[in-house]
Each structure stands twice: as C-alpha cells, then as structure tokens.
Amino acid sequence: xxxxxxxxxxxxxxxxxxxxxxxxxxxxxxxxLIWLHAPEPGGEDTATNLARRLMATRPGVSVLLTTxxxxxxxxxxxxxxxxxxxxxxxxxxxxxxxHWRPDAVLWLWGDLKPHLAEAAHAAGVPMLLVNAGAxxxxxxxxxxxxxxxxxLAQFDxxxxxxxxxxxxxxxxxxxxxxxxxxxAPLQSSAVALPxxxxxx
Numbered sequence: 001x002x003x004x005x006x007x008x009x010x011x012x013x014x015x016x017x018x019x020x021x022x023x024x025x026x027x028x029x030x031x032x033l034i035w036l037h038a039p040e041p042g043g044e045d046t047a048t049n050l051a052r053r054l055m056a057t058r059p060g061v062s063v064l065l066t067t068x069x070x071x072x073x074x075x076x077x078x079x080x081x082x083x084x085x086x087x088x089x090x091x092x093x094x095x096x097x098x099h100w101r102p103d104a105v106l107w108l109w110g111d112l113k114p115h116l117a118e119a120a121h122a123a124g125v126p127m128l129l130v131n132a133g134a135x136x137x138x139x140x141x142x143x144x145x146x147x148x149x150x151x152l153a154q155f156d157x158x159x160x161x162x163x164x165x166x167x168x169x170x171x172x173x174x175x176x177x178x179x180x181x182x183x184a185p186l187q188s189s190a191v192a193l194p195x196x197x198x199x200x
C-alpha cells in the first residue's frame with residue numbers, strides 16, 4: 001500500500017511539471033536499436049566506447065546514447081546518435097519511447113528515471129541495469145526508496161560493479177527479483193578495427 005501510494009504521489013507531482021513535450025533531434029534509424037543511457041558524471045567516454053563495441057559486435061544495430069543535460073558535454077562531435085535525456089514527465093517519457101522504439105535498454109550506473117523506465121517496461125522492452133554504483137541511488141529515505149524499488153523491479157537484469165553497490169541494491173530491492181549480480185566495473189578500452197571474417 002505504501003509503495004503504491006509513493007508511486008502515485010510521484011506520478012502526481014511529475015504531472016505538475018510544464019515540460020511535457022518531446023521533440024527528437026534525429027529520426028529513428030531503420031533496424032534494431034539499443035538505447036544506452038549513461039548518467040554518471042565523467043562516464044561519457046566509457047559509454048561511447050561501449051556503444052561502439054555493441055555496434056561492432058552486432059552489425060546493423062544502432063545505439064542511441066543518452067546522457068543527462070547536467071553533464072553538458074554534447075557528444076555529437078564524436079558520436080552521432082546522442083541526445084540529452086528529456087525530463088522524466090509521464091507524457092514526455094511515453095513520447096520518447098514511442099519515437100525511438102528501442103529493442104533493448106542498457107542503463108548504466110543509476111540515477112533512475114521512474115517514468116522513462118515504466119514507459120519502456122510497458123512497451124515490453126528488455127531492460128538491463130549494468131555497472132550499477134552505490135552512489136547512483138541517493139539517500140535511503142522511505143519515500144525515495146519505494147519508487148526506486150518499483151523502478152528496479154522493472155529491469156530484467158541488474159549487475160552491480162562493487163560490493164557496496166550490491167549492498168545498496170539489496171537494501172532497495174528487499175530481496176525481490178531481479179537479484180543483483182556482481183561484475184567488474186566497465187572501463188574504456190580500444191575497439192577492434194573492422195576486419196574480413198575470412199581473414200580472421
């Protein structure tokens with residue numbers, strides 16, 4: 001009951017915002033598209049590297065890379081399909097997901113956006129939270145914890161990058177699915193140049 005009340009209150013407060021429109025910067029490419037969101041300050045290089053790796057290993061797949069507007073670094077000079085994430089207003093979130101129609105979501109670090117996650121989940125999009133860091137989930141007040149727990153439950157897989165992150169996520173999920181897994185942090189590395197499969 002409390003969790004439902006917390007989510008309802010969050011939705012009601014979000015709808016009071018005036019920014020309920022979304023205008024995409026570019027059309028959606030044809031074919032499969034992965035939405036990669038990288039909200040961690042200073043994590044843009046790692047995210048760009050991951051986006052390029054995904055495209056290198058899955059020819060024909062496009063990767064939409066989003067970052068928070070507060071990060072200010074516009075990556076379009078080095079990565080063409082980049083947008084700043086729109087506001088987490090229910091109508092904006094629905095319009096964003098409807099335009100991009102992602103085939104999968106890779107959300108890095110934390111700083112969850114409940115309405116964007118809810119819109120993707122409602123559209124049946126597989127969602128993975130990877131490289132989750134303890135710093136990405138804020139304070140543990142009850143009114144903040146319940147919406148985060150509901151949002152985390154919409155992910156299919158959660159991968160933490162440290163024991164501290166595992167403990168924080170376990171506190172938020174309360175042992176419910178999905179159970180967080182532990183893996184090494186993502187790091188930037190060189191991407192292999194294109195090659196002929198026959199030569200390989």
